[in-house]
Amino acid sequence: MDFFVQIIVSGLTFGSMYALAAVGLALVWGAFNMLNMSHGIIMTLGAYFALLWAELLGWPLILAAPFSLVCGGLVGAIVYFLSAHWMIKQKNFEVTIIIATFGLGMAIESGLLKFLREMFRTAPYSQPLSLGAKSFLIFDVPVSYQRLVIWTAAFVLITIVGIFLRRTSVGRAIRATAQDRNAARLMGVPVRRVYVLVLAIASGLAAVSGIMLSSFKDVHPLMGGDPMLKAFIVIVLAGLGNITGALYAALLVGLVEASVKVLLADKYGFTAILILVILALIWKPSGIFGRATVARQ
């Protein structure tokens, strides 16, 4: 029973974090076929923004996450104007944007490494969402309240995004753009503004995901790389561009990873995820929840 609870707790925690990162990736891919390779560095920046707010400025911890979300959104908009805005009409946009955002991410990462590595090397900042060391017991397994905060935050944010997409006029315009960009333009949707907005939302979510990550890892310029990779694995597993699918796939990946880590050993976690993806893609090449048609009109 202990094992079981541990797996669920840890799986849901990592799953929540992956979900926030992957939903954003899926949203951006769905809206304009952009695979954003700077997503990871935005997660990193999210953790730094929270750090800046709470540690350096000493402002209330509870507002660090909203601050980071907004800053992350701004960074997303900047990424758009530094890359996609100039490239969207190119023929090989899907490929060139990967290279462009990869480069952009590297540049930001190098900047962080140059200026911030020294600064925080000796100041590991492990619990920005910390609620002290308080915890509660589920079947004798201690679960920190912080986990609860992570689950709730992920659930609330993803629900808000879902309602926004389904129920608002702007959300409808985003879905319309994703389904047929030219048709959306013929309805009067300013698609470029939609792209900026989508990238901003995705990046805001990534930033919050970065804060969650920083609650069990040190804040470091390279911290976003590994979870970004996993978020990519999640959206491939779900079927590119499928947002609801990304949520379920993220939880699945989190739980599989946690199971293997608890039952076998830490080092097999990533291997298990990769095996899961390979098997899933053999079974359904377009992803578990994917449709076969993934192409830009």
Place this chain on the structure above:
Amino acid sequence: MADALLRVEDLHAGYEGQNVLKNISFEVPDGSLVTLLGPNGHGKTTMLRCISGLIKPTQGRIEFDGKRIDGMEAERIVARGVVMIPQGDMLFPEMSVYDNLRMGAYLKKANAAFERNVEEIYTLLPRLKERTSQLARTLSGGERRMLAIGRGLLAGGRILMLDEPSLGLAPIVIDQIYDIIRDLKSQGRTLLLVEENASRIIDLAEQIHLIDTGNIVWSGGGEELQSNPQVLETYLGG
């Protein structure tokens, strides 16, 4: 004509440096139905895509209501009142019929009038009312075309451009679609219609322009065309 709502002058356009349209000029007067007639693959669709801003002309000018619109983004052109109902419908497949209609009224002014206008659409196209919550991709061909027309009408444009509204439909459904077009015409709407089949529009259009290999080769009224079998035979195979 001074009161032309839409005026196309000396237009050249195409894809990847190849001009599909050459030296096209025509006008659509307010409240009239003008048809671009001609076989497939001769530039009629390119013409509409040009007017609606999906592609940019390489030369020439397009004026709507006295103002130049060529070179503008598609989303700006529709805001001025130029609405296209595209070939192949271009619906939002994963959205419900209702959400598709909502998207038609995306623009601020159209959105404000949506509740009232959508009732009109349901009267004109009752089939849509029965299927409001159904996903667009599950509709039949005829229903899709009706949804595309309904969505276009909700944009509240001053000119409606229909690209081959009969394409790919069964004859009985084509009749229904043309009944709708007749209705729209009798409401006094300005329509620009692209069609391949002369018999469908010959008694409907005020002005017909025959397009062949990217040029307007003949222009005139429906009756004129009817009494000119040589033109019909040469360009439309009888």
